[in-house]
Amino acid sequence: NAGVTQTPKFRILKIGQSMTLQCAQDMNHNYMYWYRQDPGMGLKLIYYSVGAGITDKGEVPNGYNVSRSTTEDFPLRLELAAPSQTSVYFCASSYGGQSYSNQPQHFGDGTRLSIL
Amino acid sequence: QQQVKQSPQSLIVQKGGISIINCAYENTAFDYFPWYQQFPGKGPALLIAIRPDVSEKKEGRFTISFNKSAKQFSLHIMDSQPGDSATYFCAASMTGGFKTIFGAGTRLFVKA
Secondary structure, three states: OOOEEEEOOEEEEOOOOOEEEEEEEOOOOOEEEEEEEOOOOOEEEEEEEEEOOEEEEOOOOOOEEEOOOOOOEOOEEEOOOOHHHOEEEEEEEEOOOOOOOOOOOEEOOOEEEEEO | OOOEEEEOOEEEEEOOOOEEEEEEEOOOOOOEEEEEEEOOOOOOEEEEEEOOOOOEEEEOOEEEEEEOOOOEEEEEEOOOOHHHOEEEEEEEEOOOOOOOEEOOOEEEEEEO
16 A cells, blocks of 8 residues: 655756646545645645545745646646745645544645755 | 644753643634654654643643643643654644644753
8 A cells, every 4th residue: 555655756857947736636526725834834735535526725825836637636737947946845644524533634744845 | 714723843851751732723623633753754653632621632642632722732741751742733623624724833852
């Protein structure tokens, strides 16, 4: 059981380049999330999804886009990369919805992204 | 009202000592309070969680104390070990809500 898988683990981008961070989960979770974690800081929510075809903005969505075409996958797209987007990006998933009492989030091991 | 305030920012404890991390919240609709543990180079992982119908939950050396009237909860790590050195996040969420609100994190270092 792989849980939440993020690829790549590391990446260096030049300013203005674009890339997609991949996230896949095999737990049939309906909720998925993207966070960024800056050094010594907490987790900031970028985007989240409550099911295939449904996404919404978190605290810091500017400069990012997401899509959710399947239950398993939730890619994060960076367009026109900027130095301020240098961070560690975590994807997470959980069960969610009115039929569930609160459930914990399961995190991937992150993508470390540097923009130079 | 959606914030979860966590303290201290960092903590150094001697091996065998007790580590205590505190969190406070405002939104009384929160009904699930997990703690996550994060080791360097890894994602956060659920450590222990509590719901507001109990005042304490213990799992091994880890205990959550919950004070509903004060809207505060804390993590106690008994007999702290060097292997407990990590960043700890408290969090809160509500049934039917879409998001989990995380505290800013506490970096714990246990000296051998």
